[in-house]
Amino acid sequence: MADPTKAASPKKLLIVAHAPSPNTLRLRDALAAGARELQIxxxxxxxxxxxxxxxENVVAADAIILLTPENLGYMSGALKDFFDRIYYPCLERTQGLPYALCVRAGSDGGGTRRAVETIATGLRWRKMQEPLICRGEWRDGFLADCREMAMRAAAGLDAGIF
Structure with missing residues (x-):
């Protein structure tokens, strides 16, 4: 039986965000704010x-949210570099890691989504929710969508769903 006097170790939600522009930086900040909004x-x-x-950051995480701009119909080179560096060290240690994806797409975001999902499948990560693809011209509504995505991830993590 667990000792009720001992505090449970905190759950960790990691946001890996390539934010090379002011708008992707705003998306990253909205994700972080959304994850903290419920004050869990x-x-x-x-x-x-x-x-x-x-x-080590990925291994320590209980869930991960990925944010990338669409570059030439693919994820950013920075996110690809992230996957290149963590893939084998995390392969056997993060199976079942819940993840979510947000793409800032100038066009359809489909190639970016497929590329990330292929790598996540290889890592045997579990999708927490359908990817959020912020398509087309910038809209401030993207920020609310990011906040909501991260709130759902945080609440699901807290409830033990993920």
């Missing part, structure tokens, strides 16, 4: 850029 006790939210994220 015992939930740590960490937002890092792909180059600052290491296998």
């Amino acid at each position: 006790e015992g939930l740590e939210v960490q937002a890092l850029g792909p180059f600052q994220t290491h296998p």
Whole structure:
């Protein structure tokens, strides 16, 4: 039986966001704000850029949200570099990791979605929700969509759904 006097270790939600433009930076900030909005006790939210994220960060996470712009119909080179560096060190250690994807797409975002989903499938990660693809011209509504995505992820993590 668990000792009720011991605090449970905090759950960790990692946001890996390539935010090279002011608008993608706003999306990253909206994701982080959404994850913190419910003020869930015992939930740590960490937002890092792909180059600052290491296998240890991923292994320590209980769930991950990925944000990338669509570049030439594919994920950003920075997010691809992230996957290149963490793939083998995390392959056997993060199976079943819940993840969500947000794409800032100038066109349809389909190629980016497929590329990330292929890698996540190889890692044996579990999709928490359908990808959020912020398509076309910039709309401030993208920020609310990101907040909602992250709130759902945080609430699901807190409830033990993920």
